[in-house]
Amino acid sequence: MDCVVTGGNVKVLAKAIHSLSRIGEELYVEPQEDGLALRSVNSSRSAYACFLFAPLFFSRFTTPSGQTFRCKMAIKSVQAVFRSLASLEKTVEKCHIQLDEQKNRLTFTLHCKHGLLKTHNLSFQDSESLQAVFDKDSCANEFRSQPRLLVDTVIHFPQSVDEVTVSVNDERMWFRNHVEDEAEQARAMLTELCLASDEFDHFAVKSHGSITFCLKELRGLLVFAESTGLPITMYFDEPGSPVVLSVTDSVLEGNFVLATLSEDAGHRKNNSRGGRSPQPPPPPDDFMNDDMDSFIIAMDTSMAPGPSTSRPSTSRSDYSTCSKQSTAANHRTRHRSEEEEEEEEDNTDDLDRPPNKKFCSLFFGSVLPPSSQMTTQPVISQEVLASDSEDDPQDE
Amino acid sequence: MLLAPVANSDMLDTTSTTTSTTTWQFGRSSGVLDRAAKPLEGLYACANSTSVARRNPEVVVFRSAFLQNISIDTMPLLTQSQADDEEYVLVASLDNARNLSNILKAITFKDHAIFSATPNGLKVTVEDSKCMQANAFIQAEIFQEFTIKEDLVGFQVNLTVLLDCLNIFGGSTVPGVSTALRMCYKGYGYPLTLFLEEGGVVTVCKINTQEPEEPIDFEFCSSNVTNKVILLSESLKEAFSELDMTSEVLQITMSPNQPYFRLSTFGNSGNAHYDYPKDSDMMELFKCTKTQTNRYKMSLLKPSTKALALSCKVSVRTDSRGFLSLQYLVRNDDGQICFVEYYCCPDEEVEEE
Numbered sequence: 001m002d003c004v005v006t007g008g009n010v011k012v013l014a015k016a017i018h019s020l021s022r023i024g025e026e027l028y029v030e031p032q033e034d035g036l037a038l039r040s041v042n043s044s045r046s047a048y049a050c051f052l053f054a055p056l057f058f059s060r061f062t063t064p065s066g067q068t069f070r071c072k073m074a075i076k077s078v079q080a081v082f083r084s085l086a087s088l089e090k091t092v093e094k095c096h097i098q099l100d101e102q103k104n105r106l107t108f109t110l111h112c113k114h115g116l117l118k119t120h121n122l123s124f125q126d127s128e129s130l131q132a133v134f135d136k137d138s139c140a141n142e143f144r145s146q147p148r149l150l151v152d153t154v155i156h157f158p159q160s161v162d163e164v165t166v167s168v169n170d171e172r173m174w175f176r177n178h179v180e181d182e183a184e185q186a187r188a189m190l191t192e193l194c195l196a197s198d199e200f201d202h203f204a205v206k207s208h209g210s211i212t213f214c215l216k217e218l219r220g221l222l223v224f225a226e227s228t229g230l231p232i233t234m235y236f237d238e239p240g241s242p243v244v245l246s247v248t249d250s251v252l253e254g255n256f257v258l259a260t261l262s263e264d265a266g267h268r269k270n271n272s273r274g275g276r277s278p279q280p281p282p283p284p285d286d287f288m289n290d291d292m293d294s295f296i297i298a299m300d301t302s303m304a305p306g307p308s309t310s311r312p313s314t315s316r317s318d319y320s321t322c323s324k325q326s327t328a329a330n331h332r333t334r335h336r337s338e339e340e341e342e343e344e345e346d347n348t349d350d351l352d353r354p355p356n357k358k359f360c361s362l363f364f365g366s367v368l369p370p371s372s373q374m375t376t377q378p379v380i381s382q383e384v385l386a387s388d389s390e391d392d393p394q395d396e
Numbered sequence: 397m398l399l400a401p402v403a404n405s406d407m408l409d410t411t412s413t414t415t416s417t418t419t420w421q422f423g424r425s426s427g428v429l430d431r432a433a434k435p436l437e438g439l440y441a442c443a444n445s446t447s448v449a450r451r452n453p454e455v456v457v458f459r460s461a462f463l464q465n466i467s468i469d470t471m472p473l474l475t476q477s478q479a480d481d482e483e484y485v486l487v488a489s490l491d492n493a494r495n496l497s498n499i500l501k502a503i504t505f506k507d508h509a510i511f512s513a514t515p516n517g518l519k520v521t522v523e524d525s526k527c528m529q530a531n532a533f534i535q536a537e538i539f540q541e542f543t544i545k546e547d548l549v550g551f552q553v554n555l556t557v558l559l560d561c562l563n564i565f566g567g568s569t570v571p572g573v574s575t576a577l578r579m580c581y582k583g584y585g586y587p588l589t590l591f592l593e594e595g596g597v598v599t600v601c602k603i604n605t606q607e608p609e610e611p612i613d614f615e616f617c618s619s620n621v622t623n624k625v626i627l628l629s630e631s632l633k634e635a636f637s638e639l640d641m642t643s644e645v646l647q648i649t650m651s652p653n654q655p656y657f658r659l660s661t662f663g664n665s666g667n668a669h670y671d672y673p674k675d676s677d678m679m680e681l682f683k684c685t686k687t688q689t690n691r692y693k694m695s696l697l698k699p700s701t702k703a704l705a706l707s708c709k710v711s712v713r714t715d716s717r718g719f720l721s722l723q724y725l726v727r728n729d730d731g732q733i734c735f736v737e738y739y740c741c742p743d744e745e746v747e748e749e
Contacts, residue, residue, distance in 0.1 A: 073665070074664075074665050076665070077664075077666060080640060080665070080668075083637075083638045084634065084637065084638060087634065105666060114631060114677055114678045115672070115673040115675065115676040116634075116671070116676065116678070117655075117669075117670070117672075118635075118669070118670050118671075119668065119670075119671070120666060120667075120668045121666045121668070122665055122666035123665060123666045
């Protein structure tokens with residue numbers, strides 16, 4: 001791989017990396033025929049982001065001929081290359097990204113003002129391709145707006161607010177902060193904003209409803225969208241299926257796929273939804289390779305709360321909203337059993353999250369079979385987890 | 397620290413009766429009760445700096461005669477006697493104490509500072525691990541008054557305490573508001589006395605002095621200098637702010653050929669190089685005779701970034717042994733020039749990767 005980014009595009013690249021750093025710890029780099037893909041996923045697999053920079057984005061773009069190359073690296077180390085974002089535009093004239101196969105290093109060379117040359121040789125790990133399975137075009141609801149609109153909306157939510165609920169009808173969209181449970185509701189401050197459809201460039205609603213997702217990743221995308229001035233398009237269907245936020249330009253495309261909170265059976269009995277089957281069959285999940293600690297923590301906490309006992313019966317409605325491949329079931333307070341799901345899908349793995357969220361994980365696909373080395377260890381841990389979480393309600 | 401005296405729990409017990417009495421006398425004698433804010437400020441200043449002394453027990457009393465590390469009185473400006481001056485071996489006055497405190501901040505990475513005053517000016521030395529030394533030079537001309545009765549006056553004080561005292565009025569950066577300083581020293585065994593005045597309030601701080609240690613002689617002489625470059629600080633600031641601090645060492649390569657002047661780090665995620673070409677407009681002077689690559693402990697060099705931040709030019713020199721000298725040209729608030737110098741020993745020999 002050998003590519004050169006010049007002028008203002010260096011800042012765009014840097015901003016993209018910074019917004020990816022809001023998602024996960026690792027940056028997946030994959031040069032493709034159609035451009036350079038940079039991706040990241042969070043540890044609980046509930047948020048995924050991908051930027052694809054078309055060959056035209058670069059002044060020079062060559063991919064390794066023949067074999068495909070993919071790697072992942074600590075996103076922090078890549079961020080360090082573009083540390084001084086503010087001065088980047090003024091100082092950096094050219095950025096050269098090159099793969100040194102002999103030394104197994106990815107080299108970022110920044111040609112700066114005054115002839116200063118900054119070379120960062122970063123180590124990387126081989127990785128599989130990271131792909132989230134989503135189909136934004138089939139989403140019922142689609143909204144496009146200038147980044148300013150969302151920035152001005154999100155700014156009203158304090159940093160302590162983790163999740164927002166977005167509701168739509170034919171004329172309006174509401175943003176409100178999501179409050180976890182009844183006890184909290186009494187003390188919590190509720191913030192709600194209403195946006196009229198004419199504030200959007202495009203406002204298409206086919207199904208009324210509301211979804212709840214994390215603000216953190218949205219904030220990350222907004223930083224990028226605001227600096228590039230690109231409009232943001234939001235696609236979503238229904239609770240539990242992912243919301244897709246995307247920015248598109250002639251030379252780049254960015255998609256942020258965020259899990260949404262499943263409809264809570266305790267709050268709303270909506271069994272009719274149980275019959276709906278998820279659309280594309282997911283490839284097996286094969287990169288459950290990190291975050292052992294949070295698995296363990298989540299495992300512990302999943303045994304503690306009582307409410308999980310009552311859940312199995314409602315599992316069907318819950319699970320259907322989860323995306324296909326990785327059925328995220330085991331949550332801190334609400335336990336969603338995977339029994340039925342497992343019957344349906346062989347490759348389901350129980351994906352656990354850090355204990356404090358109730359989102360379903362997204363379904364990620366991989367182009368490689370699950371037998372690869374990366375998956376070996378995590379799969380074991382998942383099995384343990386899955387059996388634990390299934391036993392859990394029974395034991396109680 | 398002065399602006400939030402109420403939050404200081406030490407205040408009540410450290411404000412001794414004598415101190416507060418003095419302050420009240422000040423209020424009456426100066427007859428400016430309507431300007432109550434200022435006397436109050438003085439009181440708070442007392443309270444705080446006394447607690448500074450208490451909180452610094454490591455500043456050991458060197459001579460048994462002095463039971464406390466520093467003592468502070470607040471008195472009206474008028475009662476201050478100039479008659480004592482004859483007893484002092486060193487008297488230095490500054491209209492703006494910040495000219496001294498700023499440059500001292502650039503070398504504050506250890507508590508103990510060796511002061512050596514000669515008729516040329518004041519040199520303050522701080523050392524770390526016997527491997528690195530920082531010197532701040534404040535020429536006699538910087539001071540409005542600089543009287544020295546001996547060829548060399550040397551003493552050692554706790555630099556942190558001294559800085560706290562210099563900023564006793566809050567170190568306001570508002571233009572037109574400055575703290576005037578008169579620094580006096582009677583000689584061996586006596587405390588260093590600071591008279592600080594701002595807005596008509598005078599605070600007197602006495603800082604106990606310690607037996608001066610002999611500064612390390614790095615034997616860095618210009619005749620042994622192999623390579624030397626002078627850079628505008630701006631370009632180095634950027635590099636230093638971005639340096640990968642997970643790297644244990646900073647490697648400096650200087651060479652008459654490429655890469656001319658290179659800073660390298662070797663961190664967790666890989667290595668990074670910063671190359672400055674010799675014809676860059678940031679490069680004021682480039683005089684390298686031989687290719688030299690040396691590594692210096694990042695932990696030792698890191699404090700020098702404080703000096704870098706203040707400076708406008710840096711001279712980087714290495715001698716035949718690989719010792720590093722960094723000289724920073726610092727321009728103070730009044731446009732006068734001072735120097736801060738760092739010496740650092742190289743790490744063990746470089747092995748080629």
